[in-house]
Amino acid sequence: MTDLLLHHRRITTIFDLLGDKENDITFSTGWALAKSEVFLENLVGSVFPIARSRETTTIYLQEHAEDGGYTDIEIETNSAHIIIEAKRGWDLPRRTQLNRYARRLKRSVSLRAIVVVAECSPIYAKSKLPDSLDGKPVVYLSWKRLLRIARKSIQSENHTGKQLLRELCGYMEGLMSMQNQTSNIVYVVSLGADRPEWSTLSWIDFVRKKRCYFHPIGIAGWPKEPPNYLGFRYGGKLQSIHHVEKYQVVNDLSKHISEIGTDLDSRDHFLYKL
Numbered sequence: 337m338t339d340l341l342l343h344h345r346r347i348t349t350i351f352d353l354l355g356d357k358e359n360d361i362t363f364s365t366g367w368a369l370a371k372s373e374v375f376l377e378n379l380v381g382s383v384f385p386i387a388r389s390r391e392t393t394t395i396y397l398q399e400h401a402e403d404g405g406y407t408d409i410e411i412e413t414n415s416a417h418i419i420i421e422a423k424r425g426w427d428l429p430r431r432t433q434l435n436r437y438a439r440r441l442k443r444s445v446s447l448r449a450i451v452v453v454a455e456c457s458p459i460y461a462k463s464k465l466p467d468s469l470d471g472k473p474v475v476y477l478s479w480k481r482l483l484r485i486a487r488k489s490i491q492s493e494n495h496t497g498k499q500l501l502r503e504l505c506g507y508m509e510g511l512m513s514m515q516n517q518t519s520n521i522v523y524v525v526s527l528g529a530d531r532p533e534w535s536t537l538s539w540i541d542f543v544r545k546k547r548c549y550f551h552p553i554g555i556a557g558w559p560k561e562p563p564n565y566l567g568f569r570y571g572g573k574l575q576s577i578h579h580v581e582k583y584q585v586v587n588d589l590s591k592h593i594s595e596i597g598t599d600l601d602s603r604d605h606f607l608y609k610l
Contacts, residue, residue: 351507358424359398361511362408365422366397368486368504369411372497375489376411382485383475384416384447391415401440416447423454424511425560426553428464438469449473453482455561460585460604483508522577523559524567525549534600542593543568543576543610550589550607562606578610 340347347353351367354360369376376393391413398406409420419437421429434450441448449472452465461476468474477485483505490501527539542548549568554560567577586607590596593607 348510349503349507351503352510356511358422361424361508362422363397364504364507365482366395366409368500369409370395371500372489372493374492374497375486375501378485378489379482380411380413380416380418382477382481383418383449383451386447407437407440412442413445415445416449417442417445418449418451420451420453423452426454426456426460427560428452428454428456428461431466431469434466434469434474438472441472449475451475451477453477453479455479457585463587479508520565521563522565522567523563524569524574525551527568527570529570534597536595540568540570543578546593546595547578547610548593548608549610550586550593550605553585553604553606555603559606562608566608566610581609583608 342353345352351360351364354364369379376395394412396407396410396412398408399410400406407419408422411418411420419441421433421437423429429452434452437450441450450469452461452474454461454476455478458476458478458481461478465476466474486501486505486508490498490505493501527543529538529540531538531541537545542550549566551558562580562583564580565577566580568575583606585604586592587602587604588598589600589605589607590598
């Protein structure tokens with residue numbers, strides 16, 4: 337067994353040679369869609385179940401338009417035009433960006449849609465994304481769902497297509513967080529003994545008595561992706577390390593923790609069960 341390393345990074349699939357940035361993932365997905373008709377057909381079918389299969393198709397990567405900006409992936413067939421905006425992590429595109437894409441969808445075809453791909457849960461995405469823009473549907477597909485589509489496509493592909501899609505799935509599984517269960521990194525938080533004005537519990541009490549913790553998502557240095565382990569410092573030393581049994585995204589903590597009042601800000605938080 338021979339190991340291949342690139343700048344001390346292990347290469348296990350052909351797509352790993354590109355890298356792990358957002359554009360690298362986009363280009364890898366675009367290449368697989370162009371080379372696997374089954375994957376392409378299944379992806380288009382997940383957006384438009386009535387779309388005709390095996391039409392003449394053109395796939396564009398980072399197409400620029402006069403109104404500014406680049407689309408990540410555009411799929412054009414005889415009857416459909418799909419613009420895909422791909423994000424790594426829980427970030428979602430702003431409505432202004434989606435509006436710009438909606439204006440770029442071709443009027444000459446009957447099936448038009450914007451597809452957003454990211455790592456966040458469908459429930460979280462639904463609360464942040466519009467259902468449609470100017471009559472064109474906005475469809476959310478998590479990377480996890482896209483992986484399921486790729487895996488399903490392997491069954492109907494030829495030998496070359498099977499190998500390509502297996503490589504793509506291995507590459508994506510290594511990159512997407514999806515709360516990676518193999519990660520042993522501990523995110524350490526310093527807790528104060530004080531009691532916030534909006535709570536009847538202190539910060540230490542949340543951990544010791546309620547076996548929970550929470551923080552805003554992706555602002556002021558807080559992580560955008562949920563860690564597997566949380567460590568807590570107080571009294572001048574590291575007191576405990578907890579495995580995150582589960583987490584959810586909430587914007588009203590008072591509905592989940594009775595000791596918290598309704599005057600806490602309503603921004604999105606990760607709420608962890610320890």
